[in-house]
Amino acid sequence: MSHPRQGQVAVIFISEGSGADGDGYGAAAEAMAALVAEQPGFMGVDWVGGEDGREITISYWADDASALAWRAHPEHEKIRDRGRGEWLNRYDLMVGTIHRGHQWERD
Amino acid sequence: MSHPRQGQVAVIFISEGSGADGDGYGAAAEAMAALVAEQPGFMGVDWVGGEDGREITISYWADDASALAWRAHPEHEKIRDRGRGEWLNRYDLMVGTIHRGHQWERD
Numbered sequence: 001m002s003h004p005r006q007g008q009v010a011v012i013f014i015s016e017g018s019g020a021d022g023d024g025y026g027a028a029a030e031a032m033a034a035l036v037a038e039q040p041g042f043m044g045v046d047w048v049g050g051e052d053g054r055e056i057t058i059s060y061w062a063d064d065a066s067a068l069a070w071r072a073h074p075e076h077e078k079i080r081d082r083g084r085g086e087w088l089n090r091y092d093l094m095v096g097t098i099h100r101g102h103q104w105e106r107d
Numbered sequence: 108m109s110h111p112r113q114g115q116v117a118v119i120f121i122s123e124g125s126g127a128d129g130d131g132y133g134a135a136a137e138a139m140a141a142l143v144a145e146q147p148g149f150m151g152v153d154w155v156g157g158e159d160g161r162e163i164t165i166s167y168w169a170d171d172a173s174a175l176a177w178r179a180h181p182e183h184e185k186i187r188d189r190g191r192g193e194w195l196n197r198y199d200l201m202v203g204t205i206h207r208g209h210q211w212e213r214d
Contacts, residue, residue: 003200012119046121046163048121048155049157050156056153084211084213088211089213091211093110095206096203097203099203100201102200103198104197
């Protein structure tokens with residue numbers, strides 16, 4: 001089966017919020033969403049957040065080089081430091097390449 | 108950076124619920140969670156569900172063959188048919204191989 005994201009690099013970010021400084025976290029998340037969308041090779045993002053402060057964010061990239069460039073972006077680094085300092089209790093980050101998939105939608 | 112899931116196959120399932128038959132869906136999700144955990148090659152699962160009925164479920168497999176075997180499991184097929192028939196409005200399924208990552212936890 002083919003899928004529009006076949007060959008793209010997925011960066012899976014699973015986080016557990018600390019509950020601290022909720023407003024600052026929301027503002028930072030919005031700023032990062034705007035900034036990431038401008039990055040070369042950025043192909044899209046999926047996000048779901050639960051009531052318990054757990055979130056899964058998956059960003060999609062044209063290749064690994066563009067995912068690594070976003071990791072090294074100074075603004076992104078600064079926000080990551082604040083995340084570890086204040087907003088998050090833990091996270092799990094995994095990077096993989098999409099090799100198949102399919103989509104379904106009710107008629 | 109190494110990560111415990113490096114080399115594992117991740118099956119990313121992003122779904123939007125229809126809101127129909129919520130109890131039946133919950134029972135089916137529990138039954139599938141129990142069944143998937145018994146499958147050869149199953150390595151774990153991450154899940155987050157939002158208040159809007161959107162969910163991201165990521166299951167991890169030792170290799171692609173075990174992920175494909177789960178796809179072909181008769182009970183799983185039956186539940187998928189009910190998902191498309193009743194419980195879901197759309198889904199997006201992507202399969203990839205984890206090649207790097209890292210974990211962080213507050214001290």
